[in-house]
Amino acid sequence: MNKVIKRLEQRQILLKNAIKVAEKDEKKFPEGKLRISRSDHQIRYYKVLDYTNLSEEYIPMDNVNIARNLAQKSYNKQFLKQARKEFDSIDKFIKRFKRKTAESIFTNLSSERQKLVTPYIITDDLYAMKWQSQSFQSNPYMPENKKYDTIRGEKVRSKSESILADMLYNLGIPYHYERPLVMGGVVRYPDFTILNIKNREEIYLEHFGLLDDEEYRKGCLNKLDEYRKNGIFLGKNLIFTYETSDNPLDIKGINGMLKELFID
Numbered sequence: 001m002n003k004v005i006k007r008l009e010q011r012q013i014l015l016k017n018a019i020k021v022a023e024k025d026e027k028k029f030p031e032g033k034l035r036i037s038r039s040d041h042q043i044r045y046y047k048v049l050d051y052t053n054l055s056e057e058y059i060p061m062d063n064v065n066i067a068r069n070l071a072q073k074s075y076n077k078q079f080l081k082q083a084r085k086e087f088d089s090i091d092k093f094i095k096r097f098k099r100k101t102a103e104s105i106f107t108n109l110s111s112e113r114q115k116l117v118t119p120y121i122i123t124d125d126l127y128a129m130k131w132q133s134q135s136f137q138s139n140p141y142m143p144e145n146k147k148y149d150t151i152r153g154e155k156v157r158s159k160s161e162s163i164l165a166d167m168l169y170n171l172g173i174p175y176h177y178e179r180p181l182v183m184g185g186v187v188r189y190p191d192f193t194i195l196n197i198k199n200r201e202e203i204y205l206e207h208f209g210l211l212d213d214e215e216y217r218k219g220c221l222n223k224l225d226e227y228r229k230n231g232i233f234l235g236k237n238l239i240f241t242y243e244t245s246d247n248p249l250d251i252k253g254i255n256g257m258l259k260e261l262f263i264d
Contacts, residue, residue, distance in 0.1 A: 003198065005097060008090050015087045022080050025072070034070035124197050131195050132174045139178040139189035150177075160209050160249050161191060164241065167255055168194065173262045175205075183230040196262055203261075204232060208242040209249075 030047075035056060037044040045059040045067035059067050106119040107126075119126070146155035148162040151169050154177055156162050161177075168175045174195040180187050181204070192205040206223065210216040224234060232238050239261070243249045 005094060008094055012087060012090050012094075015083050015090075019080065019083050019087065022076050022083070026076055026080070028069075029073035029076065030066065030069055032070060034067055034074060036067075124200075127200060128174045128195060128197050132176075134176070136176065136179050139180075141189075158207075158209055160241075160243060161207055163249060163251060164192065164205070164207060164254070167251070167258060168192065171255075171258055171263060173197075173258060183226060183232075188226070194262070198262070201237065204238045206238070206240045208240055211242055211244045 031049065033048045035046040035048050037046065045064070046056040047059055047066060047070060048054075048056045103119070103121050103123045106114065106117060106121075107123060109117060122130075145157050148156050148159055150156060150162050150165040152165065154165070156165055156177060165175070165177060174197070176193045178189040178191065179193045181190055181193070182188075190204040191207050194203045194205055195201075196203055204227070206220075208216075208220045211220070224238075224240075227238050228234070234240070239257075241249065241254055
């Protein structure tokens with residue numbers, strides 16, 4: 001439901017900005033209304049000054065901007081009426097929703113009672129907590145190479161991976177390190193499996209840390225090919241980070257990317 005509220009809030013921002021522009025335009029329109037006449041496959045424009053006395057002026061085509069302004073004036077009036085009405089309706093709904101939701105019945109229970117209850121709607125926070133608590137057998141290959149500590153207390157294989165893990169942790173993004181993934185009948189171990197809480201989808205993050213090495217680069221390309229062949233596509237459910245001797249890990253850029261993808 002939080003996704004719905006966020007979209008409604010985004011809609012409110014859109015409406016607010018549009019209303020502001022429309023209110024500014026409202027002061028510029030000329031007097032009168034537009035009447036359009038269609039006959040003999042021709043369109044004629046008239047400026048109506050008084051509907052009671054049918055007082056109107058013909059608008060020649062070389063003055064079509066007058067017709068355009070009058071048409072915009074009529075649209076402006078209808079738009080403002082509907083946009084304000086929609087904005088107020090959204091505002092009332094959001095305020096009413098934030099006071100109490102169906103999910104809050106469970107979240108407001110004591111922790112002891114929550115353990116006894118199966119909620120009918122799983123909140124994003126509860127879903128993330130259950131996802132994070134999943135147990136799995138991590139990559140058994142050369143565990144002695146896992147020498148670098150993370151804030152969360154796990155061991156990873158490189159300093160850059162520890163930076164990435166800590167970045168995810170500090171941003172509150174759930175992740176698993178080297179969780180097994182079966183592709184084409186073969187078990188692989190992506191560096192990070194990330195939960196996108198916004199849509200509850202899993203995203204894989206690979207870090208390519210030795211791109212100066214030609215053989216390593218070939219291996220990275222083969223890995224990307226394998227992902228693609230198994231329906232995991234770069235930019236959709238696969239992202240990667242990289243570094244070389246001339247291009248160190250872009251910590252600021254990656255942090256911004258993660259915020260954009262998983263937080264904002």
